[in-house]
Amino acid sequence: MRNPFRFFRHNIGIDLGTANTLIYLSGRGIVINEPTAVAVNTKTNKVVAIGHEAKQMLGRTPQHMNVVKPLSGGVISDFEMAQEILRQFLKKLAKDNTFAYYQNAVVGVPADLTEVERKSVEDAVIGAGVSQAYVIESALASALGARLxxxxxxxxxxxxxxxxxxxxxxxxxxxxxxxxxxxxxxxxxxxxxxxxxxxxxxxxxxxxxxxxxxxxxxxxxxxxxxxxxxxxxxxxxxxxxxxxxxxxxxxxxxxxxxxxxxxxxxxxxxxxxxxxxxxxxxxxxxxxxxxxxxxxxxxxxxxxxxxxxxxxVDDPLTCAARGAGIAVENLEKYDYILNSPMRPRDIKL
Ligand SMILES: Nc1ncnc2c1ncn2[C@@H]1O[C@H](COP(=O)(O)OP(=O)(O)OP(=O)(O)O)[C@@H](O)[C@H]1O
Ligand SMILES: [Mg+2]
Incomplete structure (x- = not known):
């Protein structure tokens, strides 16, 4: 029997960049393209703005507000905020569709990440509401996006x-x-x-x-x-x-x-x-x-x-995200270039 919810099941490609975060929705293309920034009220610890809105506040905030860029040198430096950004963007994508469900995500990471840093990217993606996260080296994602x-x-x-x-x-x-x-x-x-x-x-x-x-x-x-x-x-x-x-x-x-x-x-x-x-x-x-x-x-x-x-390449700022999108749209084909914590080759003996 056909799954009645299958239309709400999404696969996404993510480029969680130091400067910009992009999300590619399978079958649609790039749907989120915003700065990787979040503005926080330090008195209440509440997020007051995200993405474009937060970047505009950079260098112009009063004392009780802080604009955080949770990635530094391609690595997550503030886990909570990185996860919050992804969560908010996914929420924005789902809008009022309460049945939206994110099944798989392919997310680009720099080549020299430690195991812990890579795990933290996967955890941020899963914590933001995705069931299964696969990581791909950014350079590979970019090469796919460039249609090489x-x-x-x-x-x-x-x-x-x-x-x-x-x-x-x-x-x-x-x-x-x-x-x-x-x-x-x-x-x-x-x-x-x-x-x-x-x-x-x-x-x-x-x-x-x-x-x-x-x-x-x-x-x-x-x-x-x-x-x-x-x-x-x-x-x-x-x-x-x-x-x-x-x-x-x-x-x-x-x-x-x-x-x-x-x-x-x-x-x-x-x-x-x-x-x-x-x-x-x-x-x-x-x-x-x-x-x-x-x-x-x-x-x-x-x-x-x-x-x-x-x-x-054409449209160089979206290249890695488009590549992550191509990978998630063809998970079986590109399985051999993706890494997931659940894969046997990652289990240390
Ligand atoms: N016209 C331009 N000339 C020079 N640099 C530019 C131009 N437009 C954007 N940039 C720079 O490109 C950078 C952002 O590029 P991009 O979005 O590819 O990075 P990212 O993927 O978020 O970061 P990373 O891959 O390092 O984690 C910023 O440093 C920005 O200043
Ligand atoms: Mg990048």
Whole structure:
């Protein structure tokens, strides 16, 4: 007999990112795409806002309110809040449908998570109301989202620059041949900009301003259009408001070192791959995704440094979530690349 509730049974793909959380609903596509942030009233311990609404409050809250970003460097640093965010998003998805039931979730995680950190992601997903959680390495999810033929015996290289991490992998036959996870991403670029502006202009700026500077002026290589932006902050010496004009070259100087570390890590991943696969990369090129891949000229920089074609995928911010969605829609097909705590191979003998 057909299950009368089967239409309410959902499978979802989750990208619980340091900067953004996305949920892919099987058969529908991306249904949630919001910052991984929550605003809490510290007097009552109550959540007052979540996602976009909470991010808008960042740096502007009164003393009794706090905006929490529960992931740091791709890892859950505040379990309760990470779980609360997922719970609220799932609730929002279900709306008033009390029969909604989340059966399976595939959730992306960085490559170098410890067993405990990975378990904490699974627990957060299950605690938020999903019956079974499978984890997938983010780089694999991104490669699926980029529609790379991950199951084929060819090198598929993906570089995902997120907020807290950069995941770099060469994937062949459903597995990572070489993989590297760096705790450097868009957040580090923002920190670099804050430090540069303080050192060079004796001006203190907050994270939202640094983010605006990065997006409006940031580039990985010198660009033709000379960009400028008037920014305001607090003078380091007088403590009073001050405005300075920032140029694109300032931002390049600020983020150069972090960018270099990403380039070097990508080179290392290629160097460690077997020569046959390195040959594939020449022919097939490299794909980039994640919010950091939107930095002007980063594909050109990578292409020059890695001596192959580098392409930023369409819609790079949703790539990992779409990949997690593809995996959950084809659980049996991708079973061999997913990890679950219930699987025998995870049982330590
Ligand atoms: N146009 C842009 N130029 C440069 N950086 C950008 C741009 N748009 C977004 N970003 C950066 O991309 C980052 C967010 O990317 P993304 O959503 O892929 O990260 P995430 O998946 O949440 O983080 P992670 O994968 O590290 O856990 C932020 O640091 C943001 O500042
Ligand atoms: Mg990400």
């Amino acid at each position: 033929p991950v199951g084929d015996p060819v090198a598929n290289m993906i570089i995902d620059i997120g907020g807290g991490t950069t995941e770099i992998a060469i994937i062949s036959m459903g597995g990572a041949v070489t993989i590297k996870s760096l705790k450097i991403g868009g957040d580090k670029f923002n920190e670099d900009i804050i430090k540069f502006v303080r050192d060079e202009f004796q001006l203190i700026i907050g994270e939202p301003t640094a983010e605006q500077i990065k997006i409006e002026l940031g580039s990985a290589i010198p660009i033709n259009d000379k960009l400028e932006l008037a920014i305001s902050g607090r003078d380091l010496l007088t403590g009073l408001p001050k405005e300075v004009i920032l140029k694109d070259m300032h931002v390049r100087a600020a983020i150069n070192k972090s960018l270099r570390q990403i380039v070097d890590a990508a080179k290392e991943v290629i160097e460690k791959a077997p020569p046959e696969l390195a040959g594939d990369l020449l022919r097939r090129g490299v794909s980039m995704c994640g919010g950091g891949s939107l930095l002007r000229g980063i594909d050109q920089l990578m292409s020059k440094e890695l001596a192959t074609t580098v392409t930023v």
